[in-house]
Amino acid sequence: MNEHADVVIIGGGVNGCAIAYYLSKLGMNVSVFERNYLGSGATGSCGAGIRQQWSTKENTELAIQSVHMFEELSDELGEDIEFSQGGYLIINHTEEELAQSKKNVKMQKTLGLDVSMVSVDEINDIVPVLDVNGMDSVGATFCPTDGHANPFKTTFAYAHAAEQLGANIHTHTLVKDIKTKNNQVSEVLTDKKSVKTRWVVDAAGAWSSQIAKMVGISIPNKPFRKEVLATERLEPLFKAMVISFKDGIYFSQQPEGNIVGGIPIPEQRSGFYELPTFSFIQHMSETLTRYAPALRDINMLRHWTGYYDVTPDARPILGEDSKVRGFVHCHGFSGHGFMLSPMVSRMLAEYISNDKESSVLKRLRLNRYEDEDIDMEQNVVG
Template sequence: MKNFDTDVAVVGAGLIGSATALALRQRGVAVVMLERDLGGSRASGVNFGGVRRQGRSPAQLHLAARAHPIWADLKAKIGIDGEYVRSGHIKLARSQADLTALAAYAARVADFDLGLEILEGRAFRERYPCFGPEIIGGSFCPGDGQANPRLVAAAYAQAARQAGCEVIERCPVTGITREGDGFLLRCGDAVAVRARRLVNAAGAWGAGIAAALGDDIPMRFDYPTILVTEPLPPIVSVNIGIEGGGFYGRQVERGNLVMGGGFGVASGDGASRPDSGALARIGGRAAAILPATRHARVIRIWAGIEGYTADKNPFIGESANVPGLFHAFGFSGGGFQIAPAVGEVLCELICEGRSSTPVEAFRPDRFQQQSAEPGRTP
């Protein structure tokens, strides 16, 4: 049995756990991070790669604004640029009602300096000849972009390690108990960690970790699905979403189109797989939205596992019931862009008891009196 005694233990070496561990180490705080699989191998490493502020709730835009400059200087933070590009992000409209909704959103978030531009008619067609006739316009956010999650997630975990964090992989936390004012975590008989503070960054499994310490936090699981085509000639450089959801896509520099917009199914033992109906629907939407993809061959498919909350906002903050326990999970399909900021915020909450970025809207106990949608097990 290996024993550790530390200031902060982090459960989960996804982007949220790794960004938190890195920020804490940069303040000189001792951190042990425990990861069941490999750092960045779950949602953080298999997501779509949309680095997008447009479409987020105003509550999340504070975090998104804090993360925005970190992405531009990622190399200084984690040693690689993660193929991050500020390609812009366009949210497409299929109807006048969609355009009205996009304009209303632009007005609602005007204070956040997103530079949103509503395009329609000839101006839209001339700028984006790639879109099919059912697309009549869109809202363009010039500062948004895209990155390669496989590179970014692993590099964040590695940066935390290089900053002095003890990162223990293939080490599932199987038991957590209170010990005095702190916590005792066990990974079977292999590892025991005593920590004064605990960060629950276990992603889709976060509600289970919370429940082990008596926090009942409602969350459901789902399995967002991604398809990748063979390399194609240049079609589109901007990151694409659509009003009302159901499709997102981006073309990487090598020419492959990466796209999603549907959900897969659980395949047991913490794994997931795509669903054939969802794959067909994404392919059909791609052909209508980007006609040049109509005959493209799909070369890879997968489904990740993500935790979703009733208001689609994450849980971030100290437990109301267990002092020293900090939750950060339930990112509801949108944790990639904001993760660098969430790590800094958690570090501030742990070290100073408050954050310079407002996170009150993400209180872990905000649904305590309400019941969540029934969940599916991952």
């Protein structure tokens, strides 16, 4: 007998598990296929930050709504996701950056965000360990409701809540092919079983293009290896995530006390390179100790890699495909999949279940690349 599911989700990261939860909540029958273990891709290696300060309206809207959801998520899912709001401090180094920040803050405020410009003198009030001269800073922006959550625990919490509502989550199961009939998704074949379905969600992160290819869709995403390091545990030093678009650095102190952060390496190129680089360790340590000289004597413990699934405008590709019906895009987060996951997943679930398409969703469809004028997200780090 052939198995059937209302929706098949490919990818057991935070977005795949969250969509499974919101769809199950709406009464749909869902199967998730993950080729490895839950959170084995970008979710499990990410920097865990949650930011609302963006240059594009779409990302800001999605992030603000996601933060409202993160605030309630531990209660809703019944498991602690360790959400905390220590804010994000964005360091500016040039007058041009300051001008762009002013523009961003103005736009973000119209969307209701509590965000403000911070003078050089005020930076140490927010993060005392920073050296304003070493960072070469001319000012900053600060949003106190930005924050942090535990990506593993968030993913597990979504998965468990979905399973309680009847979702079937299959780890260590590889999707081999997707069948279509008259440009409509009809069946998903895996190495263990096949499932008849009218809906497939591509939430495979850096491997999304391989899934899209199965139904003949080409997407412009490229995988970029990113690296993250963690120091030993320290007493609480600061609460905010510190980032800089010019240097590309981001770092914060986790609830356990470790300082975790990343930076792009100068010789960055796209492709599936899993090995960590020495270049990153040098570059990150040099920049981090320039920002916070007091960390010189702190030990680095570990270093790992993960992928950004990067699109041409650094914004995600979301929603049903215009050519293959029932094929739903949920990828291209360009390093921001975890922080946007609650709202993105709920919107996609509402679209699949109730045919409700929000205006943000419309603006982030794949076919936006056919237009000449695309709004590029500028606020990217790591």
